[in-house]
Amino acid sequence: MQSNAKLFAYNLGGVVPLDQAFLHISDLSIQRGYGVFDFVKVHGNTPLFLDDYLDRFLSSAQQMELQLPLSREELKHTIFLLVQKNGLEVSGLKMILTGGYSDDGFTPVAPNLLITQHPLTLPTQSKVENGIKIITHDYVREIPTAKTINYSMGIRLISQIKAKGAEEVLYHRQGIVSEFPRCNFFIVRQDNTVVTPAENVLPGVTRKRVLEIAGRRYRAEQAKVTLEDIAQAKEAFLTSTTKRVLPIVQVDDTIIGTGKPGDVSLALLQDLIALEEEQVSVAKV
């Protein structure tokens, strides 16, 4: 259990101390793993790119036929209330919408909404400077465009990732690459084109920003990416809300490019950080 008693959470319609936030075991998340969520990075009192995350959260809910108990404006208001109350410096805010307290343990009813906030640790400088090693696994998420709470496969693979001294696992289906359990994937081709898999992926907010940023300096596109494309790539990196742009230097036994983080990856990371800082400045004005 989270032991930080100073934090507050939104649970079942009210703001409560995090350590007192419980769900009855009839909830469909516990009974059937049924729910959606989203995760926003917060700098001070500013949730970064909040509207993008709300768009995706609402889209996930719709795809899973779950009705949000708050309007979008009420949800936004609740988020700002919680963020102010918790007063964290750099944090992650998580919204979870479950199938609710189901009578028959199967059919969704009135969904339950939870919002939690925790201090956030960004990737260490050493990981950014050295890049990471990843492994691959043949799998496609069931409903790729929705951010469901189903991480059975990703969590089950933790021990394999560790056993191979890697940091993450990249999903592919018969050699066609999609995404990580919690991050998107990019390669940089030899001609500096920045490419991210087009299909069977969650539409990542950081992925979207990086595509925009990359388009200013290079050619940037969503396209089919194969394991063979990775082996031929100049650079590779992952993107996520928490990890921003994190260089990848090894995929299974294949060394990417020079085996060190590439210039394109590092330039995009700097541009993304600048964009985040811009958001915070704008909010402060």
Place this chain on the structure above:
Amino acid sequence: MQSNAKLFAYNLGGVVPLDQAFLHISDLSIQRGYGVFDFVKVHGNTPLFLDDYLDRFLSSAQQMELQLPLSREELKHTIFLLVQKNGLEVSGLKMILTGGYSDDGFTPVAPNLLITQHPLTLPTQSKVENGIKIITHDYVREIPTAKTINYSMGIRLISQIKAKGAEEVLYHRQGIVSEFPRCNFFIVRQDNTVVTPAENVLPGVTRKRVLEIAGRRYRAEQAKVTLEDIAQAKEAFLTSTTKRVLPIVQVDDTIIGTGKPGDVSLALLQDLIALEEEQVSVAKV
């Protein structure tokens, strides 16, 4: 929320009134849909085929790398204690093992064990006499041999099932049939051979019993079953702990056999009921 205040549940190490059984929201079932479960039918104080269900529950836990906080004997003891305390006539007993209260919201720690029991409704006589209509959907469960709590797909399909006036959805992958979200599938070929899909299925306890029973009267086998095989079949039925043997008379737009429950299906249902009654008699001696 389950409102039956007279029922008791096992939750986090103790027996408590069901309406007071809660999990903290840091539990990995809520955060990541991570957990396994099993479901046993109980007649009076007798859980039917309990050892088969315990075998499967422990196997699911092992496949998902979750350590049960009780020994098998302790679990059995706890089940009998709860069953006696609740004193229900015909009931379903559910054991859930979650990834526990995870510090980082992703990595499983000490799993949480819950056991609940509810009165059980068997299929109506009318459904048995008339048979049911089902639809099909291209999908294979992620880890078919484990009974995980992940029912994202099954629940998401509820509205499609209803819209088509059907009762259940049968999964297949490119025409090769596997199972229902919560039941196994059988066909009876024109030569009376009873066949159930061999691969990508949960090893159902009722499936196992029906294969045994069928083997006494007919040829019975686990084999590849295609959608085309169904169209050519003499009979079809599903099996589950709750539904026993339930005849299927229509699959999508295809009428099975005569469009009425077949003799083989109904004979197997009678044999299964007899086997269940035998279990209860033995326990009473």
